[in-house]
Amino acid sequence: MFGISGGELLVLIVAGLFILGPERLPSAAAWLAKGIRQVRDYATGAREQLRSELGPEFDELRKPLEDLRQLREFNPKRAITRHLLDDFPEDTGYKANGYPAAAAEPARPEQRPLSPGERPPFDPDAT
Numbered sequence: 001m002f003g004i005s006g007g008e009l010l011v012l013i014v015a016g017l018f019i020l021g022p023e024r025l026p027s028a029a030a031w032l033a034k035g036i037r038q039v040r041d042y043a044t045g046a047r048e049q050l051r052s053e054l055g056p057e058f059d060e061l062r063k064p065l066e067d068l069r070q071l072r073e074f075n076p077k078r079a080i081t082r083h084l085l086d087d088f089p090e091d092t093g094y095k096a097n098g099y100p101a102a103a104a105e106p107a108r109p110e111q112r113p114l115s116p117g118e119r120p121p122f123d124p125d126a127t
Contacts, residue, residue, distance in 0.1 A: 020028050051058045
C-alpha cells in the first residue's frame, strides 16, 4: 500500500499514538480512511464519465499511458529473458539457439571418466 513496508507502517502507528494520543487515534484513522475512499470514488467516477463520453476512443487514449507504465516498470533482466526464451516461436522446429530440434531426445550414454590425454566432448549448445 503506497510503497510502505510493514516496519514503516508500525512506526507511523506508534508516532500517531504519541502525537494524537490513544483517544483521538481511531477517529483520525477513520477520517483518513474516509478521505482516501472519497478520493478513490472521485477518480472512479471521473474515469467512468470519460469512458461513457468518449466511448471506444477512451481505450485509444489509454494505450499511450499503458505504454508509459510498461516503460516505467522496465526491467532489463526480465526483458532479455522474455526476448530470449518466451518470445521464441515453438512451431518452427528449431531450438532457441538456432539448431534444429530433435524429434525425440536420444538416450544419453552412460558417462565414464576421461582417460589420460583424452579431450572432452564438444557441445555447441553449451558454448
